[in-house]
Amino acid sequence: MTEPTVTALARAARAASRALALSDGTTRDAFLQRLADELDARRVAILAANAEDVARARAGGMGKALLDRLTLTPARLAGIAADVRQVATLPDPLGERFDARQLDLIALEKRRVPLGVIGVIYEARPNVTVDCAALCIKSGNAAVLRGSADTLASNRALLAAVHAALTAVGLPTEAVGLIDSPDRAEVEAMLGLNELIDLIIPRGGAALHQRCRQQSRIPVITGGIGICHLYAAASVDLDRALPLIDNAKTQRPSVCNALDTVLADRRIAAGLLPALVERLAAKGVSFRANPAALAIVGSHPAVQPAGPEDFDTEWLGLTLGLKIVDGVEDAIAHIQQHSTGHSDGILSADAAEAAAFLHAIDSAAVYVNASTRFTDGSQFGLGAEIAVSTQRIHARGPMALEALTSYKWVVRGDYAVRP
Amino acid sequence: MTEPTVTALARAARAASRALALSDGTTRDAFLQRLADELDARRVAILAANAEDVARARAGGMGKALLDRLTLTPARLAGIAADVRQVATLPDPLGERFDARQLDLIALEKRRVPLGVIGVIYEARPNVTVDCAALCIKSGNAAVLRGSADTLASNRALLAAVHAALTAVGLPTEAVGLIDSPDRAEVEAMLGLNELIDLIIPRGGAALHQRCRQQSRIPVITGGIGICHLYAAASVDLDRALPLIDNAKTQRPSVCNALDTVLADRRIAAGLLPALVERLAAKGVSFRANPAALAIVGSHPAVQPAGPEDFDTEWLGLTLGLKIVDGVEDAIAHIQQHSTGHSDGILSADAAEAAAFLHAIDSAAVYVNASTRFTDGSQFGLGAEIAVSTQRIHARGPMALEALTSYKWVVRGDYAVRP
Numbered sequence: 001m002t003e004p005t006v007t008a009l010a011r012a013a014r015a016a017s018r019a020l021a022l023s024d025g026t027t028r029d030a031f032l033q034r035l036a037d038e039l040d041a042r043r044v045a046i047l048a049a050n051a052e053d054v055a056r057a058r059a060g061g062m063g064k065a066l067l068d069r070l071t072l073t074p075a076r077l078a079g080i081a082a083d084v085r086q087v088a089t090l091p092d093p094l095g096e097r098f099d100a101r102q103l104d105l106i107a108l109e110k111r112r113v114p115l116g117v118i119g120v121i122y123e124a125r126p127n128v129t130v131d132c133a134a135l136c137i138k139s140g141n142a143a144v145l146r147g148s149a150d151t152l153a154s155n156r157a158l159l160a161a162v163h164a165a166l167t168a169v170g171l172p173t174e175a176v177g178l179i180d181s182p183d184r185a186e187v188e189a190m191l192g193l194n195e196l197i198d199l200i201i202p203r204g205g206a207a208l209h210q211r212c213r214q215q216s217r218i219p220v221i222t223g224g225i226g227i228c229h230l231y232a233a234a235s236v237d238l239d240r241a242l243p244l245i246d247n248a249k250t251q252r253p254s255v256c257n258a259l260d261t262v263l264a265d266r267r268i269a270a271g272l273l274p275a276l277v278e279r280l281a282a283k284g285v286s287f288r289a290n291p292a293a294l295a296i297v298g299s300h301p302a303v304q305p306a307g308p309e310d311f312d313t314e315w316l317g318l319t320l321g322l323k324i325v326d327g328v329e330d331a332i333a334h335i336q337q338h339s340t341g342h343s344d345g346i347l348s349a350d351a352a353e354a355a356a357f358l359h360a361i362d363s364a365a366v367y368v369n370a371s372t373r374f375t376d377g378s379q380f381g382l383g384a385e386i387a388v389s390t391q392r393i394h395a396r397g398p399m400a401l402e403a404l405t406s407y408k409w410v411v412r413g414d415y416a417v418r419p
Numbered sequence: 420m421t422e423p424t425v426t427a428l429a430r431a432a433r434a435a436s437r438a439l440a441l442s443d444g445t446t447r448d449a450f451l452q453r454l455a456d457e458l459d460a461r462r463v464a465i466l467a468a469n470a471e472d473v474a475r476a477r478a479g480g481m482g483k484a485l486l487d488r489l490t491l492t493p494a495r496l497a498g499i500a501a502d503v504r505q506v507a508t509l510p511d512p513l514g515e516r517f518d519a520r521q522l523d524l525i526a527l528e529k530r531r532v533p534l535g536v537i538g539v540i541y542e543a544r545p546n547v548t549v550d551c552a553a554l555c556i557k558s559g560n561a562a563v564l565r566g567s568a569d570t571l572a573s574n575r576a577l578l579a580a581v582h583a584a585l586t587a588v589g590l591p592t593e594a595v596g597l598i599d600s601p602d603r604a605e606v607e608a609m610l611g612l613n614e615l616i617d618l619i620i621p622r623g624g625a626a627l628h629q630r631c632r633q634q635s636r637i638p639v640i641t642g643g644i645g646i647c648h649l650y651a652a653a654s655v656d657l658d659r660a661l662p663l664i665d666n667a668k669t670q671r672p673s674v675c676n677a678l679d680t681v682l683a684d685r686r687i688a689a690g691l692l693p694a695l696v697e698r699l700a701a702k703g704v705s706f707r708a709n710p711a712a713l714a715i716v717g718s719h720p721a722v723q724p725a726g727p728e729d730f731d732t733e734w735l736g737l738t739l740g741l742k743i744v745d746g747v748e749d750a751i752a753h754i755q756q757h758s759t760g761h762s763d764g765i766l767s768a769d770a771a772e773a774a775a776f777l778h779a780i781d782s783a784a785v786y787v788n789a790s791t792r793f794t795d796g797s798q799f800g801l802g803a804e805i806a807v808s809t810q811r812i813h814a815r816g817p818m819a820l821e822a823l824t825s826y827k828w829v830v831r832g833d834y835a836v837r838p
Contacts, residue, residue: 018755021781103800106789113781115811194632198811213613219638219812240834247836336437347834358829362440362532370525370832379837380828381522392534392617392825393638394813406811409799410777413789415659415766417666418798 004189006144009177010196013117013142016174020140021114025092027169031137032088035165036081039130042161047072049157050126057124057150065254070124070150080127083384084134090383093401094140097410105416110407114140115198118404119190120386121146121212122203126154132201133162133176135386139404142175144197146190149182156180191216199394201387221399223364223390226256226342227314228372231263231331231357233348238271241347242279248371250283253318256388257343257365257375261311261321263331264293269324273297277322285318292324311338328353332360339363341390343372364390364397423608425563428596429615432536432561435593439559440533444511446588450556451507454584455500458549461580462496468576469545476543476569484673489543489569499546502803503553509802512820513559516829524835529826533559534617537823538609539805540565540631541622545573551620552581552595554805558823561594563616565609568601575599610635618813620806640818642783642809645675645761646733647791650682650750650776652767657690660766661698667790669702672737675807676762676784676794680730680740682750683712688743692716696741704737711743730757747772751779758782760809762791783809783816 020028039046050072057070093112100109118141122128129147136143147155155178163173179186191200194217201221202212209222230248232241248259264272273296277287281302288306289297297303303322311321311334325331328346335344345367346357354368365375375397377385382400389395395403439447458465469491476489512531519528537560541547548566555562566574574597582592598605610619613636620640621631628641649667651660667678683691692715696706700721707725708716716722722741730740730753744750747765754763764786765776773787784794794817796804801819808814814822 022779101800103798106793106798108799111777213636217632219810237834244834244836251837345830358530360441362827365828365830368829368831370830370835371837373837374525374830374832374835375828379522379525380527381520391638396825397828406815408781409784409794409816410787411764411784411789411793412787413793415656415663416789416793417663418670418790418792 004186005181006179006186006190007193009179010117010144010190010193012174013144013177014196016172017114017116017142019172020137020142020175023140023171025094027171028138028140029088030169031165031171032084032134034168035134035162036084038161038164039077039081039084042157043074043077046077046154046157046161047074049153052153053151062150066124070126072126072154076127080130084130087134087138087384090138090401093405106411106413109410111410112405112407115404115406117142117144117197119144119146119197119200119218120203121187121200121208122148123208124148124150126151126158128203129155129158132386135384135401135404137175139401141404144177144179144190146179146187152180152182188215191218194218203387219393221387221389221391221395223388224256225314225340225390227260227312227338227340228257228342229261229263229335229339229344230259230372231325231328231335231346232265232268232272233328233346233350233353234265234267235349236268236272236347237349238268241272242275244347244371245276246279248373249280249285249320250318251373254316257372258316259320259372260313260315261323261338263323263325263334266292266324266326269293270296273322277303280320283318285320287320287322289322290324293322297322314340328357332357335361342388343367343375345370345372364388423605424600425598425605425609426612428598429536429563429609429612431593432563432596433615435591436533436535436561438591439556439561439594442559442590444513446590447511447557447559448507449588450584450590451503451553453587454553454581455503457580457583458496458500458503461576462493465496465573465576465580466491466493468572471572472570481569485543489545491545491573495546499549503549506553506557506803509557509820512824525830525832528829530829531824531826534823534825536561536563536616538563538565538616538619538637539622540606540619540627541567542627543567543569545570545577547622548574548577551805554803554820554823556594558820560823563596563598563609565598565606571599571601607634610637613637622806638812640806640808640810640814642807643675644733644759644809646679646731646757646759647676647761648680648682648754648758648763649678649791650744650747650754650765651684651687651691652747652765652769652772653684653686654768655687655691655766656768657687657694660691661694663766663790664695665698667792668699668704668739669737670792673735676791677735678739678791679732679734680742680757682742682744682753685711685743685745688712689715692741696722699739702737704739706739706741708741709743712741716741733759747776751776754780761807762786762794764789764791783807
C-alpha cells in the first residue's frame with residue numbers, strides 16, 4: 001500500500017515546523033507582506049483558476065450560497081491580500097515570557113512557543129487557504145490544509161503564491177502543505193497522524209465537526225455552532241433593545257453568532273414583541289413563538305407556533321424564536337437547556353440581575369447589553385481568528401494567534417538539586 | 420443492551436458539574452477539610468479494605484513494585500489527608516478575571532470557569548482516587564474515576580469518604596463517580612462520551628496513554644513519559660555537576676523526570692565521566708556508553724556499550740546513557756532526535772550558549788544548571804499537580820489547578836450593535 005499523500009505532507013510539515021519555531025518575527029512578517037504581494041501579482045492566474053472551479057461546480061449543480069462562497073472576484077482577492085497585510089501588523093505571538101517566579105532554588109518562567117503542525121479541514125472557501133497559511137506562519141506553525149475538491153484549482157493557485165512567498169524569505173515551502181487529492185481516505189489518514197499533527201481545526205458545518213471528533217486521534221477544536229439567545233429582562237430599555245435585537249438577527253443571519261431566540265420577560269413582553277415583530281418582519285424575518293408569545297403576536301402573518309425542535313435549531317437564516325419567560329431564573333434555565341454554549345446575553349438595567357446571569361450562563365461569550373454578533377476575533381480586538389471554539393479545552397471563543405501557541409517552562413538554577 | 424455504568428455516572432457528573440461551577444470557594448475548601456477529616460476518621464476501615472486488595476493482589480502474583488504502590492499504611496493515609504488539607508489552602512482558581520480590555524463599543528474580560536467533567540483513568544494507586552477528587556472539586560469540576568480492578572476495595576472505601584464529605588457541605592455526591600466494575604468495556608465506553616466528559620487524564624504507563632489517544636473522542640492529556648537529558652557543556656562546573664547529575668539520576672529513579680542520558684562535551688568528558696561513573700556506580704547505577712565515552716570509562720565494570728535502542732529508552736531505574744558530543748549544536752541535535760519533550764537541560768557557565776540551548780530545545784521544561792527532578796507541580800510552586808503533560812494542547816508540563824479550568828468571555832456594552 002502506498003503511503004497516503006497526507007502522511008508525506010505532514011512529515012515534511014513537521015520537519016519544517018522546527019525551522020519555523022526558530023525563525024524570527026521579522027522573517028515571518030516579511031513572508032506575509034510577500035504573500036500579499038504575490039496574491040496581487042498573480043491575480044489573473046488565481047481568478048482564472050477560480051473560474052475553472054466555479055464553472056465545474058455550477059455544471060455539477062452546486063447551490064447558490066455555496067457557489068457564492070467559492071467565487072473569488074478581484075475585490076475579494078484584494079480583500080484577502082489586505083487581511084494578510086493586517087496580520088503582518090499584529091504583534092509576534094512567540095517568545096513572550098510570562099508567569100515568571102523566583103522560588104528558593106530555581107527561577108521559573110514560561111516562554112510562548114508554536115503548537116507545531118496544524119491541520120485544517122475546510123469546505124469550498126478559497127479564502128480559508130490564505131487565512132490559515134497566514135495565521136499559522138505568523139504564529140510559527142506549519143500547516144497541512146485540506147480544502148474541498150470543488151476548490152482544488154483555486155487552492156493550487158493560492159498555494160503557489162504561498163510557496164513563492166515562503167521561498168522568497170528563506171522559509172521551507174513544506175511549511176504549508178495542501179492535500180491535493182479529492183480522495184476522502186486522505187482525511188481519515190490525516191486524523192490518525194497524532195505523531196505528526198498537533199491540532200485539527202475543522203472549518204465547516206456540524207457534520208464535519210462531528211466527523212472529526214469521532215475519527216480523530218489528534219485534539220480537535222470544535223465550534224462554530226451557535227444557538228444564541230438574548231433575554232430581554234423586565235428593566236430592558238425597549239427603544240434601544242429593538243435595534244440591538246435587529247442587529248443580532250439580521251446583520252448577517254447566516255453566521256454562527258447570529259441570534260436564534262429572544263426570551264422576553266413576561267412583564268415587558270407586550271411592550272417588546274409587537275414592535276419587534278413589526279420591525280423585523282419588514283426585513284423578511286419570520287417567527288416561531290411559544291404559546292404565551294403567540295397570545296401577543298400570533299395574529300401577525302410572520303408569526304407561527306414554535307414546533308418541538310424549534311428552540312433547538314440554529315437557524316442560520318431569517319427565522320427567530322420567541323418565548324416568554326418568568327424572570328431571569330427561567331431565562332437561565334431555558335438557555336442552559338437549549339444553548340450550544342456559543343453566545344448568549346441579557347438586556348437589563350439591573351446590575352445584580354445581570355451579574356447573576358453572567359455567573360450562571362457558561363457560554364464561550366456571555367453578553368450584557370450588546371449584540372451577539374460581536375463574538376469574532378476582529379470585533380474582540382484580536383486582529384484575526386482561525387476559528388470560534390465552543391469546546392473548553394485549550395481555547396474558547398474566538399481563537400486568534402495566541403490560541404495557536406503553547407509554552408515551555410524555562411527553569412534556571414545555580415546547580416540546583418531537588419531536596 | 421444495558422447502558423454502561425460509566426454513561427450513567429458521567430451523565431450524573433455532568434448534572435453535578437453545574438452545581439459545582441456555581442459553588443463558592445469556601446464551600447469547596449470546606450469539602451476538602453471535611454474529606455481530610457473523614458480520611459482520618461475512617462482510617463481503620465480504609466486500611467482494612469486496602470489489606471483485602473493487597474492480599475488478593477499478592478495471591479494473584481502482583482510484582483513487588485506494584486504491590487508497594489497499592490499498599491496504604493497509616494503514615495501514607497495520613498500523608499494523603501495532609502495533601503488534601505494543603506490543597507484547601509491554595510487560592511481558588513475560579514472566578515478570576517483577566518485579559519480585560521475596553522474597546523470602542525464593548526468592554527471585554529475573561530472569567531475563569533471549570534472545565535466541567537474530568538475523566539481520570541489510572542492504575543493500582545489508591546492515592547490517585549483522593550488526589551483527583553480533591554483537585555477536581557477544588558477547581559469546580561466533577562470527576563469520573565476509573566481505577567484498577569486491583570484497587571477496588573480501597574477505592575470504594577475512599578469514595579465513601581469523598582461522598583460523606585460532599586454531603587456534609589451540601590454538594591452533590593454525583594460530583595465524584597467511580598467506575599465500580601472491572602469490565603474493560605467500561606473504559607472504552609468512557610472514552611466515547613464526548614458529550615458528557617470534557618477531558619481525559621490517563622495516569623499510568625505509555626501503553627495506557629497510547630490506548631487513550633487511539634480510542635478517545637474526548638481530548639486526552641498525554642504525558643508522563645520522559646527520556647530526559649542533561650548536556651554538560653565545556654564551561655560546566657565539574658565539581659558541582661556531579662551532585663546535580665547524581666540528584667537527577669538517583670534521587671527517585673523510577674519517575675518520569677529522572678535523568679536518562681548525560682551528553683558530555685568532548686572538551687570536558689575526560690574530566691567528568693570517570694568521576695561521574697565512580698560516584699554513581701557506588702549507588703548501583705550502570706551505564707550505557709557510546710564509543711567515545713567507552714574509550715574513557717569502558718574499563719569500569721558498571722559500563723557497557725550502548726545498544727541501538729538505548730538512547731531511546733526511558734530507563735525508570737538505575738541505568739544512565741553516556742554520550743560524548745561536539746558542542747552545543749551536537750547536543751541539541753541529539754536531544755531533538757531522542758527526547759520525549761519532557762525535561763532537558765544544559766550545565767554551562769556560558770550565557771549565550773545557554774540561551775541558544777533554551778531557544779532550540781522545545782521540551783515541556785528546559786533547564787539551565789538545575790536537576791531535571793524539579794519538573795513537578797509542587798517543586799514549581801503550583802501546590803499540586805494532576806498530571807505532567809508532554810503534549811502541547813491546553814497545558815504543558817506540570818498541570819495544576821489552573822490547568823483544570825477554561826474561561827468564558829464576558830462582554831458588556833451600552834446596547835452596543837456591531838457596525
